Amino acid sequence: MRLSELSERSGVPVATIKYYLREGLLPPGEAVSATRSEYGQEHLRRLRLVRALVEVGQLPIASIRRVLAAADDEHEPLHLVLGTALYALSPRVEPAADDPEWERAESDVNALLGGLGWRVDRTAPARGRLAQAVMTLRRLGHPVSMDDLRSYAESAARRATTEIGSLPADAGRLAMVEAVVVRSVLYDQVALAFRHLAQENESAHRPWPHLPPGS
Amino acid sequence: MRLSELSERSGVPVATIKYYLREGLLPPGEAVSATRSEYGQEHLRRLRLVRALVEVGQLPIASIRRVLAAADDEHEPLHLVLGTALYALSPRVEPAADDPEWERAESDVNALLGGLGWRVDRTAPARGRLAQAVMTLRRLGHPVSMDDLRSYAESAARRATTEIGSLPADAGRLAMVEAVVVRSVLYDQVALAFRHLAQENESAHRPWPHLPPGS
Known part of the structure; x- marks a missing residue:
């Protein structure tokens, strides 16, 4: 052509x-x-x-x-x-050298993935991204437990089985890579949008207490 | 002090x-x-x-x-x-005026949320974000069904119940808003990181066919 x-x-x-x-x-x-x-x-x-x-x-x-x-x-x-x-x-997070808070978050992430038996490379950028979020939550006074993290891992595992399973495995290498790129980026957006919609819906149904301003 | x-x-x-x-x-x-x-x-x-x-x-x-x-x-x-x-x-997506692909995606999103009975404001920025992702997937030749979207909605709903339920509802208005901001942003990162880790793990366990390059 x-x-x-x-x-x-x-x-x-x-x-x-x-x-x-x-x-x-x-x-x-x-x-x-x-x-x-x-x-x-x-x-x-x-x-x-x-x-x-x-x-x-x-x-x-x-x-x-x-x-x-x-x-x-x-x-x-x-x-x-x-x-x-x-x-x-994936955005790559540079670890803070010699920061005990970072080291604790990173070691929690590695222990969790090890305990789940997940095959994830040591250089995977998502490890650092996860460790940084965990470290920042804790630093700002929001505790993060291994059980919390495990429940996110389980949701993600269910989705990944469907997402990876629906890739066009017989359509050739270029088509596979194209599908991984397009779907990874756009289903991240789908997942985030649904998180926010679900949070709003959940908040709308809560009987929130009346809290005076300045409290 | x-x-x-x-x-x-x-x-x-x-x-x-x-x-x-x-x-x-x-x-x-x-x-x-x-x-x-x-x-x-x-x-x-x-x-x-x-x-x-x-x-x-x-x-x-x-x-x-x-x-x-x-x-x-x-x-x-x-x-x-x-x-x-x-x-x-939330990033705000401007709808494309008079674009039939946009209108179809937006109307699918509205129909889905209506069908789920979710209480989400018409102005919620996540509606546009979701419609844009759906439109782009379809435009690039990746079909998105209502059933696909519904399963993302269900995962998100489960997480939102836990996340909104664990907000410090008796700690005062400022503490509540602080918790919503910190956790919304950082648990988005946690969720995305686990998505990518789970995809890698799932891919590592698949018996992928041998596909020659250029195919």
Whole structure:
């Protein structure tokens, strides 16, 4: 297909596709004349993934290259390819060195994940994100128990079984990575929106005591 | 107590407290001499809330004033005070005018919440956030069914019962608002971190097929 058809079928503007070509995120088409190239299904599949990484993942070009390289490496098992994409999407929290509050939170997180028997890499950015939230809650006087954390873990595990189970495992590597990126980012938003809606609904049904201002 | 003791007991640096005083977020102490003011328990409670709004909520000063005004208005029921805080923390999504995909997503969200019987204000920012995520998933070729959404709603409802139920309902209005702000923001982070950890663990246990690169 020509560039114009690639644009039409993917829904990505021609100028954007040209930008991806210049950045090497999309391989060049096959030159059929001095001014015309032919693009194939492979371009369409890759374009879908690149768009997901740019628009939904909002990743910088260097991270996009890393995810594409993992997807292109046939020796890389699918689990690690998906992990590369998920880690690229996650904010990374730098641990505070020699801070006993941080160390306690981190060791609680590691003990919890160990106790659950979860297979999660030591470098997973979500470990630090969780430890930081736990540390900050405690620092501000809001106790966090292992039982609290375990109940969040259990809810998350139920959702993950459904979410990972519904990935298109037979649609090819690029489609799998695209689905992981799009769904991870957007279902995070779905989950957060429902948290807030459910909190409002729960608060609306509570018989709150009358508390005078300034109390 | 003196300013230095207020700082020590709250853990907030003196310079930061002075900034809050200048901005009127904290009322002045009682002047006991030309250079010394006395601060009380009321200052300590309010300081805890202001710090939560600034540091954890990362709210602009105008939003902080709005939340404090709601907390100070004795005619404002607690549910609405908490709502003011939760809405101030939520990103607001502007609907796309005359976009049939947006309208479909929004009407699905409204139908779902109506069907669940949830008491959620028409202006709740989480409605728009949810509609936008649903619209984007569909636009990128990832179908979203009402059943999918309902199962997220049910998980969220269970968590909200525990979270709202554990708020310190007898600790006073300022402490309640402080707890809502701190916990809403930080337990969002806890929930997201566990989502990602659970996804990694689930993926690690799947017998993924071998998919050749470029597929």
